[in-house]
Amino acid sequence: MAEDVDLLTPSQDALFAALAPLAGAADRPDDLSPDLAQLQVFQHLPENTQPPYILIGTIEADDFASRDEQASTIKAEVITVWRGNRRRELLWMMWQVRRRLNYQRIAADGAAFNRPQIEKEIASEAIADGVTYTGLSTFTFTAQPA
Numbered sequence: 001m002a003e004d005v006d007l008l009t010p011s012q013d014a015l016f017a018a019l020a021p022l023a024g025a026a027d028r029p030d031d032l033s034p035d036l037a038q039l040q041v042f043q044h045l046p047e048n049t050q051p052p053y054i055l056i057g058t059i060e061a062d063d064f065a066s067r068d069e070q071a072s073t074i075k076a077e078v079i080t081v082w083r084g085n086r087r088r089e090l091l092w093m094m095w096q097v098r099r100r101l102n103y104q105r106i107a108a109d110g111a112a113f114n115r116p117q118i119e120k121e122i123a124s125e126a127i128a129d130g131v132t133y134t135g136l137s138t139f140t141f142t143a144q145p146a
Contacts (some may be wrong), residue, residue, distance in 0.1 A: 023125070
């Protein structure tokens with residue numbers, strides 16, 4: 001087998017490339033807050049970032065390489081955060097993440113992927129401040145060196 005290659009970095013890059021077009025939420029329905037126009041997408045959350053945002057969270061890799069080729073099952077979390085008077089905008093953000101990733105092609109240099117599949121989605125109640133909501137969407141897919 002050839003030398004192992006990094007599959008986590010291209011996995012993160014592929015997720016980011018698929019989600020980056022959601023920044024600005026230009027196609028939001030009229031009944032949702034205009035504050036969604038401030039939506040940002042991150043691989044790393046800058047200090048003092050305020051919602052709304054989408055963040056690529058924890059990425060896990062379980063190796064299932066054979067003697068002849070490297071391969072990993074990737075489990076990736078996408079975090080959505082909304083601050084407002086209702087949860088509806090958070091749910092819309094989560095739906096957009098799902099539309100961009102679930103059974104869709106993703107790509108990045110250095111790896112080949114099968115299509116991500118949604119594993120679970122969790123939408124929180126408002127946290128202690130009464131207006132901040134968090135969503136967690138978990139996807140799995142396989143990655144192999146390109």
